[in-house]
Amino acid sequence: MVAPLACLSVLLAGCGTAQQTAGTLPRQTSSATATPGTPTSTTEVDVERPGMEPAVVTAVRYAAHATYDRLVVDLKGDIPGYSVKWVDEFVQDGSGKPLGVHGGAYLQLTLFPANAHDDQGRPTWAGGPVYQAGLDNLTGVVRTGDFEGRVGIGLVLGRRAPFQVTEKGSPSRLVLDVAH
Template identity: 30%
Template sequence: MKRIAAAALVAVGMAMSVVPAASAAEGTELTAVRTGLHAGFDRVVFDFNGPRPSVTEYRATSLEHCASGKPITAKGDEFLVVSMRSANAHNYPGPRAFDTPGLAKVKSVTNTCDFEGHLDFAIGYAPKGLSYKITFLDNPTRVVVDINNS
C-alpha cells in the first residue's frame, strides 16, 4: 500500500512540474492589437504582457492557417506576415481578424497562427511592395509595424 501511495505522489509531483514548464514555453501573452494612421505611414501595434518575443517577417500573396494549412481570406494585395516566437494569444479577448477602413494602405490584420509559442499575424495592404519597418518598445512590451503609405 505504501508503494502505491508513493507512486501516486511521484506521479502528481511530476504532473505539477510539467504544467508550469509547458505554460512557460508558450511565452509572453498578446494583450492588444491596435492600428493608427500617421503622416506617411499606417501603424499596427501588438501589445504583450511579458518579455519581448523574437520576431521575423516575410511577404506573402496568400495566407493559410499554420496548423491546418487551410486557406485564410483577408483583404490586401500582399501581406506582411509578422511571426512572433515565444508568444501566444490564447487568452487574447480581442478580434483575431479585422478590416482597417481608417488606414491609407493597410486593409486588414489577421491572426494566422497561435500554436506552441508561435504567433503569426498577417497585415494585408495594397498595393504590393510597400516598404515597412518593425521596431520594439518596452514598458509595456510592444511590437510596432509601420507600413509606408506615401
C-alpha cells in the same frame, strides 16, 4: 495653431485596434531605417530570442499616420523573437488552410515564443480572426494563428511598401510601420 492642435488630438486619441490605438517611444529598430517613423526597407526581418518564456499578446492596434500606417502588438512579458516576411497568401497556422482575404500585398508577422491565450486556453486577443482596418495602405489585420508557441498576425496591404519594425518597452510592444 489649429493644425498643431489637430495633430496633437490625433496622437492623443490613439489609433484603431484590432481592438485599436498606438504608442510612440522608440527602443530598438530591427530593420534598416533612415529615421524613426519613416519606413524605408522591404527587407524581411528575423530576430531570434531562444530560451525565453513565451510572451502573451494582449491586443493588436493600428492607426494611420501622415506617411505610414502603424500596427502595434501589445505584449505581456519580454519581446519575443519575431519574423516579418512577404507571403503570397495568409494560411492558418497548424491546418495550412488559406484564410481567403484579398489585398495587393501580404506581410506576415510571426512572434515566437508567444501565445495569444491564457493558461486555460482563453484568447487574450479578442475578436477576429479578420479585422477591417481601412487605413491608407493597411486594409486589414488577420490573426493567422496561435499554435505551438507561435502567434501569427497578417497585414493585408493595398500595395507592397517599405516597412520598419521597432521594439518598445514599459510596457512591451512591437511596432510595425508600413509606408502608404
